[in-house]
Amino acid sequence: MAENIIMPKLGMAMVEGTVIAWKKREGEAVKKGEGIVDISSEKIEMEVEAATDGVLLKIEVPEGGVVPYGTVLGVIGQPGEQVGTASAAVSVNATAESAAALAVADEQRTKAGEPAATTATAVLDRPREGIKISPVARKMAEEAGIDYTRLTGTGPQGRITKEDVERVIQAGGQKALNEVAQDAGAQKSAAPVAEGSGRAVSTVSEKQPERIPVSGMRKVIAERMHQSLLQSAQLTITMQADITELLQLKEKLSSEMERRYQLKLSVTDWIARAVVLSLLRHKQMNSAYVGDRIELYEEVHLGIAVALEKGLVVPVIRQAEHKTLAELSSELKSVSARAKQNQLAPEEMKGSTFTITNLGSYGVDTFTPVLNPPEAGILGVGAAKDTPVFVGDELKRRTLLPLSLTFDHRVLDGAPAAAFLATVRSYLEEPHSLLV
Template sequence: MAVEVLMPKMGMAMKEGTVSRWNKQAGDLVSKGEVIASISSEKIEADLEAPANGVLLKITVSEWEGVPPGTVIGYIGHPNEQIAEETAATATFQTAALEKNLEEPVAMTESATIAASPTSAKEVKISPVARKLAEAAGLPVESLIGTGPVGRITKEDVEKAIAEREAKQAVAAEDDRLPAVAVEETTEQLPVTGMRKVIASRMMASLQESAQLTITTRADVTDLIALQKKMNEVTQKEHEIKLTVTDLIARATVLALQRHKQVNSAYIDDRIHRYGHVHLGIAVALEQGLVVPVVRYAESTSVLDLSRRIKALAAQAREGTLGMEEMQGSTFSITNLGAYGIDFFTPVLNSPEAGILGVGAVQETPVFIGEEVQRRSILPLSLTFDHRVLDGAPAAEFLHTLRKYLEEPYRMLL
């Protein structure tokens, strides 16, 4: 009997998962434990392994379609094994009924029948991705022919209809021998799902729901870099860990937040919440988007422990093993674009936090020290803060304190 391949539940808060890529196609041989697809949900992306040996008999959920966890997305069985039509139809119906954008009323009795009328767009069986693609192209969904299960219209059906329409328009233009006209450029349309969808909604909400302002400064980190190099001679040899400038910036930020608790705050339900502990968010860039794992109780950690935890969380993020609980509850965040050669920029608040620090690229700059010109390492810093919580002066005081720690790094060791 065919084995069902189910959409996994990745995290307690997961409501919908998306098949971002099928590594195998129907008819391919698969081995138990072999990666057959990539699954994304909110800020987590993971590989989906085959639950059994055999042949991938059927794929019931196309790429970029979102379905609730537990939904059957495919079947694995013996070569030439047939899936009972009733079983396949039932699984398809259950999947469709669970999808957010496909909530169709079902007639329960004869008295609930609807007067005969032309098929409406809402009544057409069509995947959410196909519906969006058809709407963007101006195609009436009721005019499309579905080739999916139970006559459901798929993304491929819409793409075929668009291609046929463009072909007809090209033939008509050639037959009429009209002068060359501007043809609408074909663009690649990517559905916004999973991690990208969450980032988009949260960033828009952040900008719409808070009064954001960014101020900038420069810190001379020449001595900080020298200290980092000296400390590494010991930490790499005795503790097998390499301290980075980012680790020391994180430590300085935690110390500055303890002295300026109003920055370690959030605006929630018309109240300012000032936190007693520092839960530091460190932004990590992934191919699929951005995640912000959280170092909890960062004020209680040493420089070495802070470095270890930052590196461990970043590694988990890149491996796709971060849990939702490890990306929630931050009170202040740091985002570093220095590796990309960026100087100053405007970070967007990680709501409901009151502040986020943007770190740019270190620049070797000639600076007057007394009467002499010296080569110094200058670090650009950008602080975005919520003006509902902070005014410009206390935000500037925090940035001044942070700069003091970075320019006189021995203060971090006292």
């Protein structure tokens, strides 16, 4: 009996998901538990596994399709088995959703002014199976009587887009396409020869840029960051913290922490503890601008930015003010590891009241982090460097850590923001206070 591949619901807030890539083609054999399609929703990407042995009878939603959860993405069954009417009925909705999503993507590319070919491009007749074409482009081509199998697409991986079909229509439709194909055939059979030489003149074709659809995690990040800059008054200030003593204390405690908690404290752990204690003393920074009011939070839900191969996620440590340095370190390592393995639930990436982002491992000194809306503050951490510093009249070698604080000027002014950052620096320069 045929088995439907369903778009799963990844969290309570999920409305729709995106098909990123099919790992099998129609007619190919699949085994139970084998990854068959990659999907994404907001900040989560996952692989959907086959629920049974068989072959992939039908792909209902193409790559790039955006459909509601519960939609049938494809069907697995036995060779020659007929696909049931139930899955076919759902697939109509899935295809319609995908067509709408692709139409919006095509329109956005046009508005963005992306370069496109100025003339129609034709190729020899090809079988319709395996041709990558958006549903909107296919419908336009069929209505205009254009044989889209003779088009060369300018979309991702050679996908034929709405613009490709529109250019052919504007150039004269199928008649113009035939003429282009005839000209191409004539040029191929008789290569031009330069005067006074027996060598053929080579023609150089301009390479089209790779076009990558913005979807899934990348789309969510793009929308949130753009919204953040549009809807807040962001300002960044910087300081340096002398963490020489912190590094010495960290080294002294390393063996005890490993023996007692099986933990190896990182500098980020100490910074997180310093930020939490500072937020308790500066509640204006532990806040958000919501509607026409400022919300001050009693609890500290600390967000930690984690870089992934395809984007960025911010897992949240809830009620961080109740956690010791060791407990905070343990939870930070847990959520970071699960984030990199794509094992976080959507609920674990929501509700933060302040965020830390660290680019020190990349050698970055100072930078301007963008607020994670609707939070009022985000702390950027750079690379610590050994620097000659005057301590009294003596020149000593000290390790300085750059800190960049971006805050929402609608919530608080520069002076209280600077006071918060100074408190963070004070905790880092007096590391014993972080053990209390």
